[in-house]
Amino acid sequence: MEWNWDHAYAVLPQLLKGLVITIEATIVASLIAYILGLAIAILKMSKSKVTRVSLYWITEFVRRTPILVQLYVVFYVLPDFGIFLEAFTCGVIVLGVHFSTYTSEVFRAGIENVSKGQWEAAKSLNYNPYQAWKHVILPQAIPPMIPPLANYLITMFKETPLLAFITVVELFRAADQYSNSYYTYLEPMTLVGAFFLIVSIPSAMLAMKLEKKYKQVKVA
Template structure:
């Protein structure tokens, strides 16, 4: 099959629309992962035994099961229980929850790297728990976390093609729709690969620049 630039021009608007959806899902899933990951990290370090152990159990269960199974559960099983989610919402929650378990380990490592003297100084100054976390711990813990967190965001972006399994018309979903309609797979799949490569490389470059700036500021 020969490459057709005419077909490329025909499908490019749909693929660009799918790329926008892919980026939107990635950003929304990233927010979900960052928020849930922070909750998981704090809960894992809680002095309350039941909360700590139950959180470990939940995160391990999520990490040890395939993302595809979790997406099918959210989109196909929950409606049987009376909870109906749109493909976009199910995909966002599924990606965010899955990667939130990995993000929680980044948070926990960063928090544990804060010197013990900082905690003691906060107690000596009679700071509340909220003040200790927001004014002392997190401002020191977050900057070193940015590179690994950025890598997880890129990983989520590259994971979005799996959402086509629950009928999300992201970049991959649009490409498959065009390919199945025209029976031409060369151009759509090649453009998808090029799109993911381009966005991933640009994102990685931005993360490196941010990391370099943080290291320069720390020095």
């Protein structure tokens, strides 16, 4: 089998469109993962044992079951119960919720790294809980979290091909559609790998740079 530049040039526009969708899915899913992860981390610190235990088992269930199974359940099973979601919406929600169970641990570790003295300082300033979180705790807790959160962003980007199984025409599915139409796989799949490398390698280098920058950060 030899490389055919005609196939490479022909599939390129479809792959570029798929890459845009892949990046969009990654960004939206990561926002869900970060926001929901932070909420889970805060709720896990609740004084209510019921809340803590419930969240523990829910997050464990989501974390321990495969993303592909979750995608199939949400996209193909929920319609039987009258719940219909577009493929892209379903994909980013499932990815975001799944990875929120991981980012919540990052947030929890960062929050717990803030010394008790900072909580007491916020209390002495007569801050209510919202003001304490916003002005004292999170500004100190978030910087050390940036490297691991960046790594999860890269991981989510590499997991987006799973969305092809629920008909989202991201990068992998765009290549697969072309390959099945013209019975050629070398050029489309090679280019898919190249696109993932082009995006993920610089992202990984940035994550390493951030880790180096923030690894010495300690909260007083």
